[in-house]
Amino acid sequence: MDIKRRLARAVSVLAVAILLGHVVQTMAETGAPRAVTSAPATDPKIIVPVAAGPEAAVAPSLRTPVAAPEDDKAMMADKPAMVAPASAEKTPDSLPRPMMAGRTPTITSPASPPAARLATASPTATEAPSPPVAPAPQIITTTAPEPSIVPKAMEVLLQPQQNCENAMDLSVVADAIIEVSLMSPCRPGERLVLRHGPLAITTRTTAQGSVFLKIPALDAAGEVSLRFADGSVINGTVAVPDLAKLRRFAVQWMDRDTFGVNAFEGGSGYGGAGHISAANPGKLPLTGTADSGYLMILGDAEATPAMLAEVYTYPAGSLGPVEVSIEAQVTSGTCGRELLGEVITSDGGKSDVSDLMLAMPDCTALGDILVLKNPVQDLTLAVAN
Numbered sequence: 001m002d003i004k005r006r007l008a009r010a011v012s013v014l015a016v017a018i019l020l021g022h023v024v025q026t027m028a029e030t031g032a033p034r035a036v037t038s039a040p041a042t043d044p045k046i047i048v049p050v051a052a053g054p055e056a057a058v059a060p061s062l063r064t065p066v067a068a069p070e071d072d073k074a075m076m077a078d079k080p081a082m083v084a085p086a087s088a089e090k091t092p093d094s095l096p097r098p099m100m101a102g103r104t105p106t107i108t109s110p111a112s113p114p115a116a117r118l119a120t121a122s123p124t125a126t127e128a129p130s131p132p133v134a135p136a137p138q139i140i141t142t143t144a145p146e147p148s149i150v151p152k153a154m155e156v157l158l159q160p161q162q163n164c165e166n167a168m169d170l171s172v173v174a175d176a177i178i179e180v181s182l183m184s185p186c187r188p189g190e191r192l193v194l195r196h197g198p199l200a201i202t203t204r205t206t207a208q209g210s211v212f213l214k215i216p217a218l219d220a221a222g223e224v225s226l227r228f229a230d231g232s233v234i235n236g237t238v239a240v241p242d243l244a245k246l247r248r249f250a251v252q253w254m255d256r257d258t259f260g261v262n263a264f265e266g267g268s269g270y271g272g273a274g275h276i277s278a279a280n281p282g283k284l285p286l287t288g289t290a291d292s293g294y295l296m297i298l299g300d301a302e303a304t305p306a307m308l309a310e311v312y313t314y315p316a317g318s319l320g321p322v323e324v325s326i327e328a329q330v331t332s333g334t335c336g337r338e339l340l341g342e343v344i345t346s347d348g349g350k351s352d353v354s355d356l357m358l359a360m361p362d363c364t365a366l367g368d369i370l371v372l373k374n375p376v377q378d379l380t381l382a383v384a385n
Contacts, residue, residue, distance in 0.1 A: 170224055170238035172217070175285045175313070176246055178238060182211035182226060191303040193227040198344050198353040199252065201299035202307045216296055216311045217243045218250070220349030243349040249324050251356065251375075252309035253341035256333045259356070261310045262371075263293055264323045276312065291315055293322065311344075326372040328358050335363035343375055 164186035171179045180194065188209045194201050197219030205211055211226070217240040225235045251259045260278055268274030274292075276282050282294030293315045299308035314322055328339055341356040358370060 166232075166234050168224075168226060168234050168236045170222075170236045172222075172238055172240050172242075173214075174242075176217040176240045176243040177214050177284065178217050178222070178224065178240065180211065180213050180215065180224060180226075180236075182234070184209040184211075184228075187228060191229055193307065195225045195227070196223065197221070197346075197351045198342070199250065199298075199309060199311075200307050201252070201309050202303040202305075203300050204303045214296075215298060216248055216313060217349075218248060218311075218344060218346040218351045220244070240349070243346075245348065246346070247314040247348075248311055248344075248346040249314070250309055250311040250344040250346075251326055251341055252307065252344065253339070253356075254307055255305050257339040257341055258308075258328065258331075258334065259310070259339070259341050259358075260327045260329075261295060261312050262325045262327055263295070263312050264325075265293055265315065266320045278310065323373070324375065326356070326375050328360065328370045328372075330360055330363075330365045330368045330370070332363065332366065334360050335366060336360060 164184075166182070166184045166187070168183075169181040171181075173179055178196070182192075182205070184190070184205055186209060187205050188207050190205045190209075192203050192205065192211065194203055194213075194215070196215055196217070199215065199218055201215075203211055203213060215224075220240060220243055222238040222240045223235070224238070225233055227233045249261065249263075251261055253259050263274075263276040264272070265274035265276065276293050276295050278295065278297060281297065282292055284294055284296075294313055296311045296313075297308075298311065299306060301308060312324065326343070328334065337360055339356075339358045339360060341358075343354045343356050345352045356375075358372070360370070361368065
């Protein structure tokens with residue numbers, strides 16, 4: 001009875017061993033990862049190997065033999081040891097192949113017991129983190145903005161528009177004196193030539209382009225013109241009724257050809273009360289007509305080439321005689337040459353003009369004065385003093 005029992009146990013152990021070997025062989029065949037088929041990849045950048053080995057495919061519990069009872073040890077000792085079939089060993093072909101970076105393999109396998117799943121799960125190799133790479137510095141180049149180039153015509157358009165119209169106004173005050181007013185805002189500091197009858201003098205506009213001056217009327221027509229440096233002319237006319245009872249004497253010249261008018265009223269001599277000259281020009285009447293004569297010095301000597309004049313007005317209703325003379329001083333600017341000028345007379349609004357020529361002595365006579373007496377009647381040199 002004991003022999004039968006032992007034989008049954010031995011057969012059972014043998015059957016269990018054979019079954020165990022079959023299970024191990026089946027798991028080895030089905031648990032190996034299959035090759036992943038995918039489209040060929042070009043130029044792989046990173047290859048990450050799979051660290052799982054097939055040796056872990058079998059759970060340790062399946063490799064442990066079933067322990068026999070104590071009373072069977074003697075019988076089991078006489079039998080050869082049971083080993084797993086050779087098919088259970090893994091060949092190199094069954095090892096998992098490395099996967100291409102960036103691709104996800106698709107592996108299908110039959111359901112396996114939890115132990116087999118744990119065996120086939122491979123730990124992921126942990127790579128050391130690479131040190132952070134500093135980004136390359138960006139070089140930003142900037143170009144300085146080009147200065148805005150505005151054409152001159154555009155600058156003119158952008159500037160506030162200014163009224164450049166020239167406007168002249170004429171008016172007459174006491175004793176036939178013409179007041180001239182000019183507004184020319186686009187012509188500041190410009191040289192002008194004023195003409196009235198035979199009279200011609202220079203003047204200049206102010207910084208605002210204006211002119212304000214007075215001239216004695218010499219012509220009853222009352223015409224006045226202003227000529228600008230570019231040749232443009234502005235004209236005006238004003239009536240001068242008081243000129244009919246006045247007499248005027250004038251001398252005009254250019255630049256260095258300097259002359260001077262002297263008038264002697266009431267038999268006065270040099271330096272007397274009735275001596276009218278640039279040093280004592282007399283007074284302009286505020287109203288009506290003057291009881292005594294006066295001298296007006298005209299022209300701007302800075303508006304080169306300068307055109308200058310001196311005009312003497314006889315007193316109205318004068319009973320005594322009036323002597324008039326022209327003087328020229330010998331200076332470094334006048335010595336040794338001929339002076340040129342014009343003599344203008346006006347009687348009752350009718351004007352007349354005569355040329356004046358005066359030969360000056362050489363420069364050894366500096367300070368001397370040449371006097372031309374009674375120039376109205378006889379334009380000859382009277383005295384060299």
